[in-house]
Amino acid sequence: KREIRKSDSIVIVPYDNKEPFKFTLQIQCHGGLTTKGIGMRLGSYFFLKKYLRIAIGPTFFWDYFVLSKRVVFPSDVNQVNYTLFDAGLNSFIRANDRFGITIDGFMLFGKEAITRTQTSINYISTPAGWQLEQTSRTNTSSDFVSGFHAEQGIQFMRKEKKGVNWKLSIYETILSGTFYESDFGIKLSFGTNF
Numbered sequence: 209k210r211e212i213r214k215s216d217s218i219v220i221v222p223y224d225n226k227e228p229f230k231f232t233l234q235i236q237c238h239g240g241l242t243t244k245g246i247g248m249r250l251g252s253y254f255f256l257k258k259y260l261r262i263a264i265g266p267t268f269f270w271d272y273f274v275l276s277k278r279v280v281f282p283s284d285v286n287q288v289n290y291t292l293f294d295a296g297l298n299s300f301i302r303a304n305d306r307f308g309i310t311i312d313g314f315m316l317f318g319k320e321a322i323t324r325t326q327t328s329i330n331y332i333s334t335p336a337g338w339q340l341e342q343t344s345r346t347n348t349s350s351d352f353v354s355g356f357h358a359e360q361g362i363q364f365m366r367k368e369k370k371g372v373n374w375k376l377s378i379y380e381t382i383l384s385g386t387f388y389e390s391d392f393g394i395k396l397s398f399g400t401n402f
Contacts, residue, residue: 227255230401240393245273253300261302269294284324288387292318310363316355320385323348355383374398
């Protein structure tokens, strides 16, 4: 409750506990069956007027990740790089003044670059006779990839508009890449809301 002074009298007004919205900025790290990496997320939560414990909003995140040793490349593949952008919706269902459950869904889109080295062996004629010659050629191909990423977790986020937040979640990813087709793992996020 809060007090408002009107001339000499004091009027007690119920404290308005509504959260209209929150913007969040988080640093993330994750580890899964296929990838491990770090990233950053910028998002927002808009709390529903009729259901004050539920919030939903747009979010974007970017990850730098590497493929784990479980992913086996053919012998001619030197390097595989992914540049992905993630955009979607996050939701927050407040359990109490400090914690809530999150369910997030994102569309993934970007580029897959694969560098291959092709080696050919030829016999060439020389004054000394036939000799073996080996030549190598490196080629990088780029393809558009897309997919879907989902997260479910528990998030610490107090009712104050400004403050720290953190989230522990599990995630699932499906991607149309040649070597990165799916992933399942754990993600830890830490940041601030304002």
